[in-house]
Amino acid sequence: xxxxxxIRIATILVYLxxxxxxxxxxLLAFNANQFGSFPIEGFxxxxxxxxxxxxxxxxxxKTSLLLGVLTAAISTTLGTLAALAMVRYDFPxxxxxxxxLVAPILIPEVVLAVALLLFLQFLSMPKxxxxxxxxxxxxxxxxxxxxxxxRLVSIxxxxxxxxxxxxxxPVQTFFEVTLPLMLPAVMAxxxxxxxxxxxxxxxxxxxKPGGVETVPTQIFAMLRNSISPxxxxxxxVMVIFTIALPLVAASIARVMAxxxxxxxx
Amino acid sequence: MADRQNAVxxxxxxxxxxxxxxxxxxxxxxxxxxxxxxxxxxxxxxTTTLRMxxxxxxxTEGDLLIRGKRVNSLPIHKRNLGLVFQNYALFPHKxxxxxxxxGLKYRKVSKSDxxxxxxxxxDLVQLPHVADRYPNQLSGxxxxxxxxxxxxxxxxxxxxxxxxLSALDANLREEMRVELKRIQRELGVATxxxxxxxxxxxxxxxxxxxxxxxxxxxxxxxEEVYNNPASAFVADFLxxxxxxxxxxxxxxxxxxxxxxxxxxxxxTTDEQTAKAKNSKDVRAVIRAEKxxxxxxxxxxxxxxxxxxxxxxxxxxxxxxRYFVEANGRDWQVINPIDAHxxxxxxxxxxxxxxxNCVLLPGHQD
Numbered sequence: 001x002x003x004x005x006x007i008r009i010a011t012i013l014v015y016l017x018x019x020x021x022x023x024x025x026x027l028l029a030f031n032a033n034q035f036g037s038f039p040i041e042g043f044x045x046x047x048x049x050x051x052x053x054x055x056x057x058x059x060x061x062k063t064s065l066l067l068g069v070l071t072a073a074i075s076t077t078l079g080t081l082a083a084l085a086m087v088r089y090d091f092p093x094x095x096x097x098x099x100x101l102v103a104p105i106l107i108p109e110v111v112l113a114v115a116l117l118l119f120l121q122f123l124s125m126p127k128x129x130x131x132x133x134x135x136x137x138x139x140x141x142x143x144x145x146x147x148x149x150x151r152l153v154s155i156x157x158x159x160x161x162x163x164x165x166x167x168x169x170p171v172q173t174f175f176e177v178t179l180p181l182m183l184p185a186v187m188a189x190x191x192x193x194x195x196x197x198x199x200x201x202x203x204x205x206x207x208k209p210g211g212v213e214t215v216p217t218q219i220f221a222m223l224r225n226s227i228s229p230x231x232x233x234x235x236x237v238m239v240i241f242t243i244a245l246p247l248v249a250a251s252i253a254r255v256m257a258x259x260x261x262x263x264x265x
Numbered sequence: 266m267a268d269r270q271n272a273v274x275x276x277x278x279x280x281x282x283x284x285x286x287x288x289x290x291x292x293x294x295x296x297x298x299x300x301x302x303x304x305x306x307x308x309x310x311x312t313t314t315l316r317m318x319x320x321x322x323x324x325t326e327g328d329l330l331i332r333g334k335r336v337n338s339l340p341i342h343k344r345n346l347g348l349v350f351q352n353y354a355l356f357p358h359k360x361x362x363x364x365x366x367x368g369l370k371y372r373k374v375s376k377s378d379x380x381x382x383x384x385x386x387x388d389l390v391q392l393p394h395v396a397d398r399y400p401n402q403l404s405g406x407x408x409x410x411x412x413x414x415x416x417x418x419x420x421x422x423x424x425x426x427x428x429x430l431s432a433l434d435a436n437l438r439e440e441m442r443v444e445l446k447r448i449q450r451e452l453g454v455a456t457x458x459x460x461x462x463x464x465x466x467x468x469x470x471x472x473x474x475x476x477x478x479x480x481x482x483x484x485x486x487x488e489e490v491y492n493n494p495a496s497a498f499v500a501d502f503l504x505x506x507x508x509x510x511x512x513x514x515x516x517x518x519x520x521x522x523x524x525x526x527x528x529x530x531x532x533t534t535d536e537q538t539a540k541a542k543n544s545k546d547v548r549a550v551i552r553a554e555k556x557x558x559x560x561x562x563x564x565x566x567x568x569x570x571x572x573x574x575x576x577x578x579x580x581x582x583x584x585x586r587y588f589v590e591a592n593g594r595d596w597q598v599i600n601p602i603d604a605h606x607x608x609x610x611x612x613x614x615x616x617x618x619x620x621n622c623v624l625l626p627g628h629q630d
Contacts, residue, residue, distance in 0.1 A: 158354040161321055162412075164341045165348035166368030166419060176367075180358045 022239060029236040031229060047233035057234060060218035064198055067129075067214060071136040071197035076190040078137070079144025080182075086145070087152040105142045112138070113206035127209040135207045136197045143196065144189035151185030184253065191249055195242055270333055272297050272423050272455030273318055278327035280313050287313045289479040290327070295423065296472070298453045300446070304466040305476035306502070311459045312427060314476070318457060319425050320344050332422050342371075347416030347424040347454070351431050353408040355400040361387075361411055362396040368419035386414040389448060406437045413445070417452060424449070424456040430465060442468060463503050467491065475499050494550060497625060505553040505586075505597050513538060513545045513624075520567060520619045523549050527594040531569050532619035540624050548625040554599040555621040558587065558613055567619045571596075575611045589615055 032042035051057055085091070086098055104112060116135055125131065155178065163173040179186075201216035208217060215238060222231055273295035280288040288310040295301045303311035316322040317329060320341035329337050336344060355364050365383045374382065387393050390410035400408055409429060416424060429445070430438045446469050449456050460466055466473055467487045474484040475498075483495040494500035497508050511531075514522030520532040531549060541547045557563075564570035573591035585606040587598045596615060600607075607613060 156352065156354060158350045158352060159356060161319075161341070162348060162350065162354040162415075163356070163367065165319060165344075165346050165425075166415070167342050167345075167371030168367070169340075169342050172371075177356055 025232050025235040026239065028229065029232040031232075034229070047229045048237075050230050051233045051237070054230065056213065057215075057218055057230070060213040060215050063212060064214040064216075067133060067136060068194045068198040070133055071140055072190045072194040074133070074137050075140040075144050075193040076186060079141050079189055079193075080148050080186055082141075083145050083148035083152055084178075086149055088157075101145050102142045104138050109139070109202045113203040116203075117206050127207060129209065129212060132204065132207045132209070132212070135203050136200065139200065139203060140193035140196050143192040144186075147189040147192065148182060148185045151182045155181045187249065187253070191246055195245065198242065199238075270297060271295060271330070272299075272332060273457065274328075274330040274333075275314070275318075276328040276330070278314070278317065278329060279325045280310070280317060280322065281325045287479055288317070291481055293474060293481065293484070295455050295457055297455055299471040300449055300456045300458065300469055301472045301474060302458045302460060302466045302470035303474050303476055304460060304463060304502075305482075306461060309476040310479040311461075311476045315425055315427055315457060315459045318423070319346055319348055345419065345422050347419060347421035349409070349412050349416050349424070349426045349429045351428040353400070353405070353412045353432075355408055355412055355415070357400050359399075360396065361392075361398050361400065361403070364400065364411060365415045365418050367415065372419060382418050383414075386418040389417070389451070390414045390444075405433055406441060409433065409441060410444070413448065417448070417454065421454065424454045426456065426458045428460055429458075430460070431462070438465075445469070467503070475502065477502070493623060494625070497548065497550070500550045500552075500623070500625070505599065507551045507553065507556075507596050508625075509549050509551075509594075511547050511549045511624075513541055513547050523547070523622060523624070525549060527592045529569075529571050529592065531617055531622045532567060533622040533624060534619050537622065537624040541626050544626055546627060548627070550623040550625060551596075551617055551621060552623075553586070553597040554584075555617070556596065556598045556600075557616040557618075558589070558598055558600050558607060559616065560607075560611070560613060562614045563616055564614075568616050569619075570614045570616050572612065572614055575607050575609055575613055578606050578609055580606055589613060591615065 029047055030043050030045070032044035032046065082101055086094065086101075113135070116138070120127065120131060159181070160173050160177055163177045164170065168176055199216060200214075201220060204214050204217055205220070208214065213221065215234070219231055219234060222228060271294045273293075275291050275293040278288060278291045278293075279286065291310075291314060293314075303314060305311045313322060317324050318331075320336070320339065324337050328335055331344065331346075356367065359367070362383055365386055366379050369379045369382060383396065384393070387396060390413055392407060392410055392414075395403060395407065395411070400411070403411065409432075413429070426445075430441055433441060442465060458466075458469060470487050472484060473487045473490045475482045475490060477498050483490050483499045490499065491503055494503065494506070500506040500508060510526040512524045514524055514530075516535070516538065517532075520534060521538045523531045523533050525531060531551075533549070562570050562572070571591050573589040573596065576588040576590045576595065579586040580602075582602075584599055584601045587600070587607065589596045589598055598615065
């Protein structure tokens with residue numbers, strides 16, 4: 001056996017190890033049997049139906065969606081502005097602030113979750129949806145900042161200077177030149193923020209007020225009682241959702257780019 | 266106000282960055298319709314000066330006037346300037362048409378007028394068919410033409426060019442140089458051109474401003490600056506010069522003797538001795554290309570000859586650069602090549618005419 005085939009087999013095994021569980025979950029989601037086990041006995045959508053009729057899950061899904069969208073919106077706005085400040089301006093304490101902004105990535109999530117919880121208790125603030133949202137923003141902000149910052153560095157300052165010399169105010173320059181040029185990065189940051197928020201369980205478990213469940217915490221709660229095949233269906237939906245979102249976004253971006261080139265011909 | 270005014274005036278302008286003074290008290294004028302070049306090595310303050318005129322950098326001290334109005338604190342977008350950068354700085358997400366039309370959008374120009382003006386600008390830079398393309402579909406030279414079209418279409422009060430040719434390769438640079446000059450003449454727009462390339466500066470300018478170390482070393486017509494450098498820096502930066510400490514002798518009938526530190530005696534003209542300001546202590550500046558080399562001694566009235574030995578020869582095609590040793594001193598000489606360059610080790614005579622012996626007062630500047 002040559003060295004290359006060893007590497008090939010090892011690669012296949014690694015990918016199997018990574019993706020086989022996901023495939024199993026999706027397969028079992030279509031199993032007609034009450035007990036999620038192999039061999040599969042018949043193909044059915046009954047667990048997806050059950051999912052659809054399960055109020056708790058639908059409510060959790062709506063909560064997750066709302067939380068994700070709000071987190072993405074707030075993180076992207078704050079993160080983009082922060083990145084702009086970091087790249088385009090000099091001010092005292094810039095390095096410290098830059099480190100602090102990215103720090104949440106470096107700190108273990110549990111530590112951050114407990115810290116925020118204790119801090120809220122210290123302030124004697126009750127848990128609320130708003131605070132949960134705040135926590136998610138703290139988590140996702142570094143990703144937006146890093147992605148947008150990387151892009152901004154590559155946008156030459158003289159392009160903005162040229163715009164201003166031609167009569168555009170700084171605000172007009174931002175919307176006419178800077179924003180369009182960094183839009184791909186802003187979009188990527190927004191997607192990051194959404195998917196991270198949508199998938200998050202550790203922080204959410206600590207911060208969510210009583211009675212509020214997101215999809216991950218709902219799954220977690222359901223697993224504690226029994227392993228219902230509904231969870232397989234839910235898992236399948238989540239997998240498809242998180243894979244489809246970036247793909248759809250990418251193809252929208254491609255179509256927009258094509259239309260622009262097409263219009264110029 | 267006078268009919269013919271200055272497009273730009275700088276009075277006692279100083280720029281400090283923290284502790285560092287980039288521009289130390291500059292007084293300059295850019296006359297209407299003229300092409301003024303700031304020439305100097307990197308870090309001499311030329312780009313900082315341009316950025317102050319543009320409004321991209323604050324002025325620490327002094328006054329900046331554009332068309333007679335003080336504009337120190339007027340933001341860049343209200344100054345009506347055309348700006349061209351070294352790296353073109355076109356908007357990559359806009360078509361060439363939209364790039365050029367950008368400035369017109371902020372000037373209340375009607376749609377049909379915009380189209381007309383953009384097409385005229387494209388004709389002027391000789392790229393009439395690229396309106397629908399994107400900047401990355403054009404070559405570097407074409408992009409720079411578009412950048413120029415974008416800057417002039419707004420009919421700016423002043424055109425500011427920040428090393429616009431430096432990113433282009435040698436052949437294209439020459440072509441663009443001619444083109445740039447033609448367009449500037451055609452429009453008659455007052456232009457400030459920043460470069461570190463002396464041949465660009467000499468070829469294009471109506472007025473040359475040589476800067477060094479935050480100061481203006483000399484300003485004047487290119488020919489005047491070249492032939493009559495006001496300082497050792499200018500003499501050495503524009504071409505190559507031999508600068509030698511010397512003593513001024515008493516005036517002769519037609520010429521004055523200049524006794525060089527190295528022992529030889531040259532002649533100079535009255536025009537030059539006037540610059541010595543009654544001091545005997547001078548420096549003689551002899552341009553490398555103003556020394557005539559030949560194997561026989563051809564000294565005549567007003568032309569001194571110095572015997573020497575060719576140390577090294579750099580063959581440059583049309584001309585050659587020699588280092589000639591005379592009395593323990595190396596002279597730099599650039600001469601056109603007639604058939605063959607002089608050989609290394611050859612005994613030779615350097616001929617220096619009195620009018621080519623330029624004097625500078627004193628020791629160091």
